[in-house]
Amino acid sequence: MKKTIGVIGGMGPSATCDLMEKIVALTRAARDQDHLHVIADSNTAIPDRTAAILHGGPDPVPELVKSARLLVSAGADLLIMPCNTAHCFYDQVAASVSVPLLHMPRLAAAALREADIRAVGVLATDGTVRSGVYDKALKQAGVRAVYPSPAMQRQVMRLIYDGVKGRTVPLDAIPVEDVLRDLRSRGAEKFLLACTELPIAFGALGLTADCLDATRALALAAVKAAGGEPAAPDPW
Amino acid sequence: MKKTIGVIGGMGPSATCDLMEKIVALTRAARDQDHLHVIADSNTAIPDRTAAILHGGPDPVPELVKSARLLVSAGADLLIMPCNTAHCFYDQVAASVSVPLLHMPRLAAAALREADIRAVGVLATDGTVRSGVYDKALKQAGVRAVYPSPAMQRQVMRLIYDGVKGRTVPLDAIPVEDVLRDLRSRGAEKFLLACTELPIAFGALGLTADCLDATRALALAAVKAAGGEPAAPDPW
Numbered sequence: 001m002k003k004t005i006g007v008i009g010g011m012g013p014s015a016t017c018d019l020m021e022k023i024v025a026l027t028r029a030a031r032d033q034d035h036l037h038v039i040a041d042s043n044t045a046i047p048d049r050t051a052a053i054l055h056g057g058p059d060p061v062p063e064l065v066k067s068a069r070l071l072v073s074a075g076a077d078l079l080i081m082p083c084n085t086a087h088c089f090y091d092q093v094a095a096s097v098s099v100p101l102l103h104m105p106r107l108a109a110a111a112l113r114e115a116d117i118r119a120v121g122v123l124a125t126d127g128t129v130r131s132g133v134y135d136k137a138l139k140q141a142g143v144r145a146v147y148p149s150p151a152m153q154r155q156v157m158r159l160i161y162d163g164v165k166g167r168t169v170p171l172d173a174i175p176v177e178d179v180l181r182d183l184r185s186r187g188a189e190k191f192l193l194a195c196t197e198l199p200i201a202f203g204a205l206g207l208t209a210d211c212l213d214a215t216r217a218l219a220l221a222a223v224k225a226a227g228g229e230p231a232a233p234d235p236w
Numbered sequence: 237m238k239k240t241i242g243v244i245g246g247m248g249p250s251a252t253c254d255l256m257e258k259i260v261a262l263t264r265a266a267r268d269q270d271h272l273h274v275i276a277d278s279n280t281a282i283p284d285r286t287a288a289i290l291h292g293g294p295d296p297v298p299e300l301v302k303s304a305r306l307l308v309s310a311g312a313d314l315l316i317m318p319c320n321t322a323h324c325f326y327d328q329v330a331a332s333v334s335v336p337l338l339h340m341p342r343l344a345a346a347a348l349r350e351a352d353i354r355a356v357g358v359l360a361t362d363g364t365v366r367s368g369v370y371d372k373a374l375k376q377a378g379v380r381a382v383y384p385s386p387a388m389q390r391q392v393m394r395l396i397y398d399g400v401k402g403r404t405v406p407l408d409a410i411p412v413e414d415v416l417r418d419l420r421s422r423g424a425e426k427f428l429l430a431c432t433e434l435p436i437a438f439g440a441l442g443l444t445a446d447c448l449d450a451t452r453a454l455a456l457a458a459v460k461a462a463g464g465e466p467a468a469p470d471p472w
Contacts, residue, residue, distance in 0.1 A: 012268040013260045020278070021253040030402045032248040035280040041310070042256070042274040048267070074277070074310050166266045 003226040006076025007040035008067045008093070011049065011083030012165050015196035015215070016042050019082035022219035028229040036228045039074050041067040049085035050127030061089050065096040072097050080104070080222050082196045082215060084124055088131040100225070105134050107221045108192060108214040109141035111235045117190055119144040120212070121183030123156055124194035134194055146188040152179045156195075164197040171201050180207075212236050239462040242312025243276035244303045244329070247285065247319030248401050251432035251451070252278050255318035258455035264465040272464045275310050277303040285321035286363030297325050301332040308333050316340070316458050318432045318451060320360055324367040336461070341370050343457045344428060344450040345377035347471045353426050355380040356448070357419030359392055360430035370430055382424040388415045392431075400433040407437050416443075448472050 005023065009016030020038060029035045043063055051057030064086060068079055079101040081087065087105050094101040112120055122134050122145050129147055138145045148156055155175055162169040180191055191211045193199050199213045217235035224230055241259065245252030256276060265271045279299055287293030300322060304315055315337045317323065323341050330337040348356055358370050358381050365383055374381045384392055391410055398405040416427055427447045429435050435449045453471035460466055 010268060010271065010273070013271045013274070014257065017253045017257040017260065020256070020276075021250065024249045024253065030404065031397075032246060032280055032282070032284065032401060035246065035249045035278075037246070037280055038249070038276075038278040039306075040256075040274075040276045040278070042271075042276070044268055044271040044273055047269070070275075070310055074306055161267075165268060168266065 002036060002228060003077035004037040004039060004075050005222050005226050006071030006074070006079045007038060008043070008064060008071065008079060008081045008086070009040045010042040010044040010046055011081070011086055012197060013042045013044060014164065014200055015082050016040055018200055019080070019196065019215050019219055022216050023223055026216070026220050026223050026231050028231040036223065036226050039071055039076055041070055043067045049083060049088065050125045053085070053088055053127040053131050060086065061092050064089055064093045068093050068097045068101070072099055078102065078222070078225050080218055082218065084133070084194050084196060084214060085127040087133050088127065102218060102221055102225060104214055104218040105137040105194070108194065108212070108217045109134070109137035109143060111217045112138070112143045112192065112212065113141040115234070115236055117143060119146055119187045119189050121146045121148070121180070121188030121191040122194050123148070123179070123191055123198055125160060126153065126157055128194060129153065144187070146183050146186050148179055149182055152182045155179050159201050160195050160197045164201050171205055176202070176205060176207055238272060238464065239313035240273040240275060240311050241458050241462050242307030242310070242315045243274060244279070244300060244307065244315060244317040244322070245276045246278040246280040246282055247317070247322055248433060249278045249280060250400065250436055251318050252276055254436055255316070255432065255451050255455055258452050259459060262452070262456050262459050262467050264467040272459065272462050275307055275312055277306055279303045285319060285324065286361045289321070289324055289363040289367050296322065297328050300325055300329045304329050304333045304337070308335055314338065314458070314461050316454055318454065320369070320430050320432060320450060321363040323369050324363065338454060338457055338461060340450055340454040341373040341430070344430065344448070344453045345370070345373035345379060347453045348374070348379045348428065348448065349377040351470070351472055353379060355382055355423045355425050357382045357384070357416070357424030357427040358430050359384070359415070359427055359434055361396060362389065362393055364430060365389065380423070382419050382422050384415055385418055388418045391415050395437050396431050396433045400437050407441055412438070412441060412443055
């Protein structure tokens with residue numbers, strides 16, 4: 001019996017679409033009816049996660065919990081959150097429902113270890129970086145985290161907030177390659193797209209070489225957890 | 237007060253993602269919280285619509301109604317169905333809920349008339365073509381419908397079912413340009429992508445010139461109906 005996947009979404013809404021499309025692409029299917037049942041709540045009322053973690057912004061937990069419960073009421077058997085930064089609030093959201101909530105940073109870290117990666121450049125929001133959610137997951141998996149320098153981290157935030165969320169700056173005006181060079185120079189073997197907006201930007205820029213996509217790792221784990229037949233053996 | 241959009245989806249699941257992404261792209265927004273609240277039920281248990289209309293396949297209405305009611309219970313203020321063929325069952329689905337259900341073929345036809353198009357090539361499933369759902373909408377809008385010849389219509393079905401839904405045939409192996417030439421030779425000024433799988437195929441093939449996308453017309457109408465600020469003035 002296949003399970004229904006519930007998506008706590010809207011963080012941002014394009015990242016939710018990207019995750020849903022990855023679930024479709026990673027499911028072996030010859031017709032619509034072979035695909036998994038997915039219910040997504042693109043709840044754009046969820047306050048900004050980084051602002052809450054770093055700048056005393058409104059707490060996102062009440063809206064995250066509201067979406068989680070709504071999805072369970074609607075029939076979701078397991079939940080996922082396509083927002084890495086939201087995983088700072090994982091414990092509170094997971095505790096609010098009786099179904100499993102998959103943990104994207106832990107799944108991504110485990111997949112890095114399986115791929116025998118020892119040191120990874122972490123591209124994420126300030127909130128994710130400062131909360132240590134990836135530090136903990138990567139340490140447990142025995143993978144060294146390499147973070148951008150402060151100046152380069154500002155470029156990552158610009159890419160996420162101005163490039164993808166706000167669409168106020170053309171993506172190619174943001175020096176992504178400098179960021180990757182910086183990470184590589186400090187030992188990163190590969191680059192982890194640890195913000196769900198980044199696969200959108202990197203895909204548009206044609207910069208996916210050596211990039212590992214946490215959204216894709218989450219999508220594959222969700223397909224497996226829901227009893228779907230994965231179309232690919234590994235998440236990278 | 238903005239309204240929540242409910243998406244009766246899964247027909248197929250990629251078309252649902254495509255519609256959701258178009259809602260995002262067509263909403264003027266500088267941050268996640270400016271976007272509309274969307275709840276999507278990608279209900280892949282909905283039986284094939286063309287099979288039901290033409291070959292006595294299982295009736296999709298019970299699952300369509302189930303999704304519609306689920307979305308209303310979850311808080312949707314208006315509903316949309318990103319599947320043109322499903323609009324053959326529009327009356328039954330609309331009657332099952334107390335919120336408005338937008339009608340994609342009528343919205344697309346009205347947008348064609350606004351763009352002053354007199355004759356359009358209709359690219360759709362056999363179910364949509366034979367049910368007359370676009371005939372009626374286009375007639376009402378004063379737009380002449382041009383359909384592919386039977387041999388060309390088989391290529392359209394191959395593109396939808398083998399190319400996009402089944403992914404068993406590479407898209408470029410299907411002679412899409414022959415279909416467009418056939419329609420043009422019989423008076424079509426433009427081509428209406430009247431199956432929600434087709435924008436995916438045409439986008440991948442780089443064949444969007446002179447194509448009008450019913451999914452995009454529906455997305456724009458949904459943004460307006462929900463009180464979002466449209467990022468573009470017209471749907472084409």
